[in-house]
Amino acid sequence: MEIIKRAIAGTLESSDAYVEIExxxxxxxxxxxxxxxxxxxxxxxxxxxxxxxxxxxKNAKIHIIDRGALECVxxxxxxxxxxxxKGE
Amino acid sequence: MRRSMLFIPGNTPNxxxxxxxxGADALIFDLEDAVSPDEKDAARILVRNIMKFMDLRGxxxxxxxxxxxxxxxxxxxxxxxxxxxxxxxxPKTGCAADVLTADAEISRLEQRLGMExxxxxxxxxxxxxxxxxxxxxxxxxxKRVGAIFLGAEDLTADLRCKRTKGGAEIDYARSRMVMAARxxxxxxxxxxxxxxxxxxxxxxxxxxxxxxxxxxxxxxxPRHVGVINEVFSPSRKDIEYAYEVMDAIxxxxxxxxxxxALHGKMIDAPIVARARQTIAMAxxxxxxxxxxxxxx
Numbered sequence: 113m114e115i116i117k118r119a120i121a122g123t124l125e126s127s128d129a130y131v132e133i134e135x136x137x138x139x140x141x142x143x144x145x146x147x148x149x150x151x152x153x154x155x156x157x158x159x160x161x162x163x164x165x166x167x168x169x170k171n172a173k174i175h176i177i178d179r180g181a182l183e184c185v186x187x188x189x190x191x192x193x194x195x196x197x198k199g200e
Numbered sequence: 201m202r203r204s205m206l207f208i209p210g211n212t213p214n215x216x217x218x219x220x221x222x223g224a225d226a227l228i229f230d231l232e233d234a235v236s237p238d239e240k241d242a243a244r245i246l247v248r249n250i251m252k253f254m255d256l257r258g259x260x261x262x263x264x265x266x267x268x269x270x271x272x273x274x275x276x277x278x279x280x281x282x283x284x285x286x287x288x289x290x291p292k293t294g295c296a297a298d299v300l301t302a303d304a305e306i307s308r309l310e311q312r313l314g315m316e317x318x319x320x321x322x323x324x325x326x327x328x329x330x331x332x333x334x335x336x337x338x339x340x341x342x343k344r345v346g347a348i349f350l351g352a353e354d355l356t357a358d359l360r361c362k363r364t365k366g367g368a369e370i371d372y373a374r375s376r377m378v379m380a381a382r383x384x385x386x387x388x389x390x391x392x393x394x395x396x397x398x399x400x401x402x403x404x405x406x407x408x409x410x411x412x413x414x415x416x417x418x419x420x421x422p423r424h425v426g427v428i429n430e431v432f433s434p435s436r437k438d439i440e441y442a443y444e445v446m447d448a449i450x451x452x453x454x455x456x457x458x459x460x461a462l463h464g465k466m467i468d469a470p471i472v473a474r475a476r477q478t479i480a481m482a483x484x485x486x487x488x489x490x491x492x493x494x495x496x
Contacts, residue, residue, distance in 0.1 A: 121242050127214040184253035185213040188246040195241060 119196035146178035209234035293324035327351030335380035
């Protein structure tokens with residue numbers, strides 16, 4: 113599945129995550145801003161890569177601003193951004 | 201047991217993840233009025249993930265989808281049904297045909313997902329003059345319908361009158377809904393009380409709804425949940441009396457007596473039925489046995 117346009121999902125509110133996705137020529141490039149970056153940064157990046165792989169996305173640039181979101185919320189916001197970015 | 205049902209906006213993670221801690225018997229994840237049109241897609245994905253991964257601490261899940269006159273409702277069901285919600289709330293239900301339309305789509309998805317037929321129940325939300333007039337037809341349209349729910353805000357807009365705290369403008373609708381639901385043998389839920397800061401008002405409104413025969417009441421604020429649970433729970437006196445009734449019935453059967461009296465009053469079938477309902481609810485609340493032991 114190709115990301116064909118820039119798309120956004122989520123908000124900057126507490127317990128949410130703001131996710132921005134856009135096309136990328138080669139591979140996945142993940143940028144993360146999170147208050148728990150030091151402790152959970154690697155976990156969150158791993159989760160995002162797993163979700164993108166699950167959606168069949170091989171090339172994308174993704175920027176996440178995490179406001180203390182639980183895993184299920186990050187999943188939902190990344191899924192929504194992917195769905196919007198592929199043009200649905 | 202479903203005394204209180206708390207509305208949770210479907211695109212608000214902070215409220216969705218905490219829903220199970222707010223004391224309500226059921227949570228209504230709202231994909232309709234609480235979600236703007238450009239966020240419908242994200243909300244249904246979020247609710248699906250919350251239902252899949254969050255422990256809701258035993259709360260029943262109800263999902264209010266968008267009405268069948270929109271482009272959203274089928275996508276709502278596609279996303280939500282795989283998580284097996286206990287209920288789908290169908291807003292703006294105006295007639296039996298609306299129920300059958302939703303029922304057919306849910307049946308199609310249940311079959312595709314390998315679910316038992318009628319796993320997911322329907323709770324039509326009646327919030328138009330047409331819906332109120334068709335309440336019995338709606339409540340009895342399908343075996344999938346297990347309850348009906350009155351929405352007074354949209355109803356009063358449809359009636360072209362003001363919504364007041366006293367609620368005289370919805371008296372007819374309330375009575376008609378209760379009558380229709382009981383005739384169709386389904387549960388019936390009252391509209392939320394919308395003044396979040398009026399603690400006396402919510403109590404009076406809930407007590408009035410209970411006195412009319414409503415099963416429970418919805419809320420838009422966690423602040424109202426405790427009062428609603430209290431009002432729609434049987435009192436200690438009710439529970440004690442229910443056990444006395446059942447004890448009197450048992451003793452009469454043992455002694456081969458037909459007519460049974462308790463405290464000078466005849467015990468007939470409706471009293472026994474009410475006692476059974478009270479005991480069942482008390483036991484579900486976890487207080488039945490304690491009261492029974494103290495009483496004996």
